[in-house]
Amino acid sequence: MVFESLVVNVLNQFLGPYIKNLDASQLKIGIWNGDALLERLEIKENAFSQFNLPIRVKGGFLDRLRLQIPWKSKFTDPVIAEVEGLYLIAGPLTGTTYDSKKETAEAREKKQNQLKKIEEAKKREKEKSKESDDGFVAKLVTQIIKNIQVTVKSIHIRYEDNVTMSGHNFAAGVTLDGLVVQSTDSQWRIGVNKEEGSMVYKIVQLKSLxxxxxxxxxxxxxxxxxxxxxxxxxxxxxxxKSSTTNYILRPLTADAKATLTTKPGKDPNIPQADVSISVGEVAVHMDKLQFQGVMTLAESLDRMTVNTRYRKYKPPVEMKHQYKLWWQYAIVSVLEEHVKRKTEMWSPSHIRQHWRLFKQYVEKYKEKLLTSKPSADLLAQLQQLEDQLDIGNIVVARNEAEIKASKVEKKRAETSSGWFGWFTSSVVEEEKDVIPSEKDMEAERDSLYKAIGYAKGEALQSFSKEYVAHRINFSLHKVTVELYNGKDRAAMAQVSKVQAGVAHRPSAKGISVSATVGDVSVTGIDGNDQPLIVESTCSAVVQCL
Structure with a gap:
């Protein structure tokens, strides 16, 4: 029950900001049954606001999301995650009509998500202050990597714009045919590794990005x-081959192989994590219009981000022949968002009003902390106050409320004793949702420790200074960059046979980086007689210790 609840909460937090009308109850039932399948999920219109981008989703769907967790053998059998068919079209925020109710609701949702992240960060800070079990974390991460298998298929995210470049519509997008993360045996044969031992083998395959x-x-x-x-x-x-799509990055395929050990340091020649990444050909093609479009879009996104706060004053007509309305828009925007805001902020009436709201929020939030099941009326009052206070004031008010609530709880604990204290505590427990008992949590904890080979209190193993704990090797067959002016190629650069490596020795706090490059060439204008600008005569080797 402990792990089931944890998975449900994590998925709700991960999917909630992006999926419209997410059925949490259906997700919960599916997870607890070991097979959660969600289909035809609709993407929220304000999904990009989580990244503070002035982009609006015109339409988006996730065809299929599946998570299979074998709870009876969750520490030995694979956990399978499948994502298939993410199709999304977005456009600039300025291209949509301002809707006061919708914008208010989205601003409230964004604020709540930010507050959740702040609360999670506070919890992590509290956990850091406690004695950490680095050995447990290291072994748990290895066990998760060992069991999980991920399949991602058919991703297409497209951005369309008819506002940024005057007289030129454009569309930019990212597509992915597939991404697979699978377990293998020591011979890199795909399938569940039945071999006994401390080694874990994973393979990652990227197809057509x-x-x-x-x-x-x-x-x-x-x-x-x-x-x-x-x-x-x-x-x-x-x-x-007759496709009219103009690729900046042509279909890219890559493979990665990872070897991990659950007993690092036992064999000084085996790193804790050894990763090899192999990339075929990286082909980049860009013409003059594409380059201009990329630079113009970057500037436009900055302007749209600044303009977001003024959208509610913007007239719903074009500037042509409506200059008076647009001058009024500029004047009102400056007055409302800058002049009046600054003058009102320091007025005695505003300070008194703000202090009253702040104190009300402290008392209401303290009441929420001290109540096992907050009433709908209390939650509504908190929401109303949060709409009027900014995030900084809310965080300070919550900290003050937590201090006051902890003092009340400490006083209650000192005064409650005997049969009356037992009676009141049992009543409170009955009112709470079903929470795993300490005995159940201890059983789950013991089974987890046994599965990952961890003993309670076991510290992270120290290594010798010569031991290489992490090693990454990277190989790239060829990189080609072509620049065009219309249909004429202006320049082409090629780099081939690129090899790079990184080795980390934690005990010595040392990192070794090495790189080799085979051939390098840069040619000029396309034609019968291409001018050769740069050409390598021998391999270049760079090594830094």
Missing amino acids: TVYWDTDTQLVGDLPTSEWLKYLKDRISPTD
Whole structure:
């Protein structure tokens, strides 16, 4: 029950900000049964606000999300996570009409998400102050990596814009055909590793990752849902060579192999984590219009971010022949958001009002902390106060309320004794939701310790100064960068046979980095007689200790 509840809470926190009308009860039932399957999930319109981007989702769906957890053998059998069919079209925030109710609701949701992150950070800080079991964490992470298997298929995220570049529509997007993380045996054969021992083998395969930028192209975001979905699906991994998609990053494929040991340091020649990454060819192509579009979009996003706070004053008409309304928009924006805000902030009436709201929030939040089941009326009052206070004041008020609540609880603990104290505490327990008992939690903890080979109080093993605990090797067959002016190639750079390595010795606090490059060449204008600008005559080797 302990792990089931933990997984449900983590998934709710991860999916909640992005999925519209997420059915938490359905997710909970699925997780507890060991097989949670969610289909046809709709992406929230304000999903990008979590990243503070002035981008609005025009339409988005996640076809399938599945999580299989074998609870009876959760420490030995694989945990399977599958994500399939993420299709999303977004556009600039300025291209949408301002809706007061919707914007207020989204601002409230964003504030609540920020407050949740702050509360989680406070919990982590409290845990850091306690004695940490680094050995337990290291072995738990290794066990999680050993068991988990991930499959991601068919991802297409597209951004369409007819505002940023005057006279030029453009669409930019990222597509991914597949990403697979699987367990293997020592011979890198895919499947559950049945071999006994302390070694864990994982393989990661990336298939057809692309980035494209189409200028003066068809914008499909306003088409019926079935049509734009088909459009996005057909362009994930097109096999038709006549495709009009203009790739900045052409289909990229990569593989990674990881070897981990649950008993680091036992063999001085085996690192705790040894990762090898192999990338085929990285082909980058960019023309003049694409480059201009990327730079213009970056500037536009900055302007839209600044302009977000003034959207409610913006007139719903174009500037042409409506200059008076737009001058009023500029004047009102400055007056309301800058002049009046500063003058009112330090007025005696505003200070008294703010202090009254602050004290009310402290008392209401303290009441919430001291109540096992806060009433709907109390939660509504807290929400109303949070709408009027900024995040900084809310955090300070909560800290003050927590101090006051802890004093009240300490006083209650000192005064409650005998049968009356036992009676009141039992009543409170009956009112709370079903929470795992200490005995159940201890049993779960013992089974986890046994599964990952951890003894309570075991410290993180110290290594010799010569022991390499982490090693990463990277190989890249070739990188090609082509720059075009229209249909004419202006320049091309190629780098081939790139090798790099990183080795970490934690006890010596040392890192070794090495890199080798095979051939390097830069050529100029395309034609029968291409000018050679740069060419390597021998391999270059760089090593830093």
